[in-house]
Amino acid sequence: MFEILENQELAPQLSRLVVRAPRIAAARRAGQFVIVRLDEGHERIPLTIADADIKAGTITLIVQAVGEGTRDIVALPVGGCLRDIAGPLGHPTEIPTGQQVVCVGGGVGTAVLFPLVKALANAGNQVTTIIGGRSANYVILQQELAALGNVVICTDDGTLGIHGMVTAPLKELLDDPARRPAAVYAIGPVPMMNAVAQLTRPAGVHTIVSLNPIMVDGTGMCGGCRVTVGGKTKFACVDGPEFDAHQVDFRELSARQKTYIEHDCRIKNASTT
Numbered sequence: 001m002f003e004i005l006e007n008q009e010l011a012p013q014l015s016r017l018v019v020r021a022p023r024i025a026a027a028r029r030a031g032q033f034v035i036v037r038l039d040e041g042h043e044r045i046p047l048t049i050a051d052a053d054i055k056a057g058t059i060t061l062i063v064q065a066v067g068e069g070t071r072d073i074v075a076l077p078v079g080g081c082l083r084d085i086a087g088p089l090g091h092p093t094e095i096p097t098g099q100q101v102v103c104v105g106g107g108v109g110t111a112v113l114f115p116l117v118k119a120l121a122n123a124g125n126q127v128t129t130i131i132g133g134r135s136a137n138y139v140i141l142q143q144e145l146a147a148l149g150n151v152v153i154c155t156d157d158g159t160l161g162i163h164g165m166v167t168a169p170l171k172e173l174l175d176d177p178a179r180r181p182a183a184v185y186a187i188g189p190v191p192m193m194n195a196v197a198q199l200t201r202p203a204g205v206h207t208i209v210s211l212n213p214i215m216v217d218g219t220g221m222c223g224g225c226r227v228t229v230g231g232k233t234k235f236a237c238v239d240g241p242e243f244d245a246h247q248v249d250f251r252e253l254s255a256r257q258k259t260y261i262e263h264d265c266r267i268k269n270a271s272t273t
Contacts, residue, residue: 001081001082001083002019002020002021002081002082002083002084002085003020003080003081004019004077004078004079004080004081005018005019005058005078006078007074007077007078010140010141011133011138011139011140012137012138013065013066014062014063014064014065014111014138014140015063015065015074016050016060016061016062016063017060017062017063017073017074017076018058018059019058019060019061019085020057020058021034021057021058021059021085022054022058024049024052024059024085024087024088025053025054025056025057025058025059026054026057028049028052028059028087028088029088029092029093029119030093030095030115030116030118031048031090031092031093031115031116031210031241031242032048032049032087032088032089032090032091032092033046033047033048033049033087033088033089033090033212033215033237033241034046034047034059034061034086034087034088034089035047035085035086035087036061036073036082036084036085037083037084037085038069038072038073039083040083042069042072042083043067043068043069045069045070045073046212046215046216046237047061047062047063048061048111048112048212049061049088049115050111050112050114050115051114051115051118059085062111062140064108089237090237090238090240090241091239091240091242093116093185093208093242095120095123095125096120096123096182096183097124098123098124098125099125099182099183100125100126100128100180100181101120101126101128101181101182101183101184101185102127102128102130102173102181102183102184102185103116103120103127103128103184103185103186104130104131104166104184104187104192104196105129105130105132105166105186105187105188106131106132106133106166106187106188106189106192107133107138107189108140108188109186109187109189109210110131110133110139110140110141110145110187111140111141112187112212113129113131113185113210114141114144114145116185116187117145117148117149120185121148121149126149127148127149127150128150128151128173129145129148129149129150129151129152130151130152130154130166130169130170131145131152131153131154131166132153132155132165132166132188132192133155133156133160134155134156134157135155135156135157135159136155138155139155139161154166154168154169165192166196167192167195167196167199170184170196170199170200171199174199174200174203174205180203180205181205183207183208184200184205184206184207184245185207185208185209186208186209186210186245187209187210187212190214190250190253190254193211193245194250194254196209196245197209197245197246197248200245200246206244207244207245207246208242208243208244209242209243209245210240210241210242211225211227211236211240211241211243211248214227214253215236223235225237225240226256227248227249227252228248228249228252229243229244229248230244230247
């Protein structure tokens with residue numbers, strides 16, 4: 001059993017859980033994830049390790065309550081327990097040193113981006129982080145990221161920071177030779193990651209995307225996170241979750257995701273009747 005030590009709401013339907021898991025805390029590296037199961041017979045849910053404290057023996061998970069399984073997890077009180085946490089899983093991020101880099105996070109992707117920003121900053125890189133949300137209420141980890149480098153905020157409705165998409169400030173950096181980064185890291189909705197990749201491609205800037213958002217069971221067995229990278233079939237959970245953005249076939253990935261829209265809408269409609 002893994003005890004919940006803290007449970008804090010960060011934004012609507014988004015909670016930060018600090019969980020006692022000393023062995024995972026000691027082994028994890030930036031970019032890795034765990035598979036969480038609330039109890040026997042419950043759904044297996046892959047979640048990025050947002051942070052870890054080796055001395056305290058804890059890991060931090062940021063959970064978006066979008067389905068029954070995640071709603072049950074964020075409803076756990078302090079002192080409650082998760083039955084299973086398996087990990088750390090996935091390949092850790094390759095961290096450069098002494099470079100100028102940009103990290104781009106969209107929505108909940110900011111939670112996945114945070115451990116990467118922290119690792120990059122600790123390795124002596126100059127980090128600019130661009131984060132976005134639908135409105136001010138959905139922008140998370142602003143203060144934590146600001147402690148690690150420069151932060152640019154964008155919101156769809158203009159209630160905080162720049163009114164617009166995260167790609168606008170990224171383009172400004174790419175167009176300025178003095179501020180052009182050596183690498184860009186992006187995590188968020190698939191269309192956002194695709195847009196980032198299309199911006200950095202002509203600039204010749206190395207770009208890494210994390211495909212955590214498309215993972216389902218975290219083992220490669222379901223095939224839900226299948227993606228073509230460099231003309232070869234890969235699985236985000238076992239071969240990634242991070243890949244060279246310029247090698248990812250986003251057109252195929254986006255088309256396959258759309259096949260589930262009708263099914264998802266039926267589930268949402270059924271849950272409201």
